[in-house]
Amino acid sequence: MIDKQSYIARISNATPLQLLVISYDMFLDSLGQAKKTIDTEDFSKNLEFMEKVLIEIIGSLNLEMELAKEVLPLYVNVQRLMGQAQAKAIRKGQKDGVLKLLDDAEQIMTILLDGIKQLEEVDAPAMDNSQQIYAGLTYQKGGVLKEFISEDSSKSFKA
16 A cells, blocks of 8 residues: 555645645555556546546636636546456456456556656745644643644735
């Protein structure tokens, strides 16, 4: 399975665009695992996880933007490929067909990820003006923990 600890560390400090990149990475890592586990029960678990991640990615689309409307059919195609791979995997002896379908899905998602990473490079300076939030726990007299949250409201950004 995927290394959850490394993803947790990345997620905790991520911008919205970086979260999208992490979602793609999780999808592609699970796809790699699925390729290795075609003949096992883990294959279905990997596809199920990939489906959940893909649904999150689709949910992050702003369909008011033209680019999102153009990308949506690609995600739908990836879902279709995953469904076909699942069906072929159920019919034993179709490993090559399953791998071809997963390779096609991987190719589409890799191309989209490359485009998102280019956006990330362009968008990075805009995130320097983001709001900083500091949170932590402090001890009070008697050993009671008190939550502390401080917001720096002098900066803002639109995500």
